[in-house]
Amino acid sequence: MTKDFKAAPRIVIAAQDPWTRELLGQLLGNVRCDAILLPFADGSSALEACKKRLPDLIIAEWALPGTNGLDFLGEIRRLQRKPPLPFILMTDRTDSASVREVLPLAPTAYLVHPFNMDKLQQRLRDLLLAPGQEVFCEIPSLKAEQSLDAYLEGLRNESDGAPLLDEVKDALSLVLKAEQMDLTILEQQFGRDPQITARLIAAANSAAQHMGRPSQTLAQALPRLGVAHSINLVMGMALQRGTSLTDARLAQQGEYFWGLSQRTADYARQLAEEQGIDAERCYCAGLLHSIGDLALLRCLQNWLIAGGTLEDEAITKALRKFGAGFGSALRTRWRLPLELRELIAATYQLTGVYGRESLVLHLAAQMARWPDDKPLKELAASKAAQQLNASESKLQRLMPARVVKELPEPVLEPTTEVLPHET
Template sequence: MTKDFKAAPRIVIAAQDPWTRALLGQLLGNVRCDAQLLQFADGSSALEACRKRLPDLVIAEWALPGLNGLDFLGEIRRLQRKPPLPFILMTDRTDSASVREVLPLAPTMYLVHPFNMDKLQQRLRDLLLAPGQEVFCELPSLAPEQSLDAFLEGRRNLSDGAPLLDEVKDALSLALDPNELDLDVLEQRFIRDPQINARLIAAANSAAQHMGRPCQTLGQALPRLGVAHSINLVMGMALQRSTSLEDPRLAEQAAHFWGLSQRTADYARQLAEEQGIDAERCYCAGLLHSIGDLALLRCLQNWLLASGTLEDEAIVKALRKFGAGFGSALRARWRLPLELRELIAATYLLTGVYGRESLVMNLAAQMARWPDEQPLKDLAASKAAQQLNVNERKLQSMMPARVVAAPEPVGETQTS
């Protein structure tokens, strides 16, 4: 069924998990950037909205609280609209009994996790665009005389986070078959990407997934989300705007912060293992500690796409001024566990009462930043190294290839 919409189509999304709603919103925005999206976490609220005014399309999960997606579809069919209202039912059920239960209600699409993004987007185009119809939406423009500082202040609490590593995007360009992947394979593919680690941990701790203690590592988050849901969330990130940094100056800075994050994470894991504490949690904190700087670079890419100008010096100044705030805002908005955020904060400063994990994070961050020309005996004299009994010889054995990292001297003091 196709329709030549004269006005923006009205689309209802019903999914318990906010990250799934965000993914669907991104997909729909790629097809119809002018669409009016109404998002609900339960079937009853979504049905009530449909009864007040029928939308042009419904996308709903089967596993909704209250009124489930199948019953929601049944209620929509009882409205007896001609032609039937397009309704996409999402599920992880592939058994024949479930399929037979659904068939009499004739969903427009029976969508099984993980989605085939290309097929889903093509189906959405068929439903929301007439043959040959195109819809163009202008990129958000800058306000008259808007300064870069004002733009970044406005984006700090709305940032989408960091860009993705190229190696992750390359892996996602392959047809990922969930039947051939397991959680260990996913962890190996995603373990180095700060954005994916943070977003999957946040998704695993959302109300829809919450159970027991909070997840603080990718290894804890993946089993809670499952292979299919994890792949969908990562593919949704890959579809977002500015996941690649096209400006070479921004890409160079991002490479520095990716490298800094990975070195900090690796040192943190090694130190934690030797101290007999949670190595994977320390690794994750090290990996995420520069996510604010990376998110800031992504926003600078958006500034350029909105026709802003960007001098080299302005990039360095923006990182110094806004990197910390972007990181704090992201970690709070994504509701990363407080314990993890405290470890991230320890990479910059030791305050109050601190334990061995905080000392490990602080020393790991110093090691990752330590200049080649500065003697390691000075690092061994630091508070963290002394309290962990890490001497100069030990540091030398752990730091065989020492790096002067930054393309520009970028300073930053972050909080959790």
């Protein structure tokens, strides 16, 4: 295959899981931002597309519905194309029998999950770029006279979600270097990050993974995904643009919302344990309740990268106006379970018929925001505290070191999250 592409390379991605297709698309975009990506969820449709017009590269999983990845590779090799069409086969199979079965078909690469991202990206560069060749793609620019509000409105239903905690990349490096990787280590390393938690729960509940009741916590999602798939998804998130907040003002706001999310989650877990209800689900709901604010900060950074200007007052105004809406849109688009979304909504306000879990989340959110200099007696008199029998002394015990960051919190208008019925 010539690597001196006169036009953008066409690349077929065949993977049943949509999150895997997204990960591979991200990797390919980092190497050839001009690539034309052709994603497929099954091998039969991918093979049919290839017979109509051969792509420049195929990346396929072995475990595909319809025509599996190995048969797909065999059909491509029977076309007798010279030189052979580059074909990367991905699999969980490491046994010698599987390797012997694949070798006669000469895949360009045989990748076992979790694959090494750096090595895969280097292999993709070798396949898609000639020596010394570089491809430059313009950063999407703002439309003429486009306002910040119009820009954010356009991204409300399309954002990539929240940035990642700074320590995630270090944690990922430690996980990959560990002699033995297990689900407990993954939960310990990534269970404080809202973006990773939400995306892994969503991936576990996708059509390819769904079994029985939906996963509502990271601890439930990880066994469904498995160690290798979970790590690959986290690595994919770490490679996305905008996962770190480089603007100092946005980073400061990010620290505030991460801290707020984690305090709410911790308080929700403690209160739930005392009430004898599902502590992990309450923890997860608390952790995810500010994901819209964090996603908005990521979009504001992209606004700056695209050439926009951003005054301090505009940041606060945007958070007040769009933060809750971004969160609701993300949770719906990622199809987080309805019960979990209802608990998240309870952090803002109690509506309709609610149970103890909703009371726990509402009180936990109040506790996380409670200023040091405000008497706990007022919090104990709140509706949620009284119904949970959370006295002033109990609150004092749960909040021994009430250190609320000095960063003033933007005033979020109460919002009722739209919770469509799951299908």
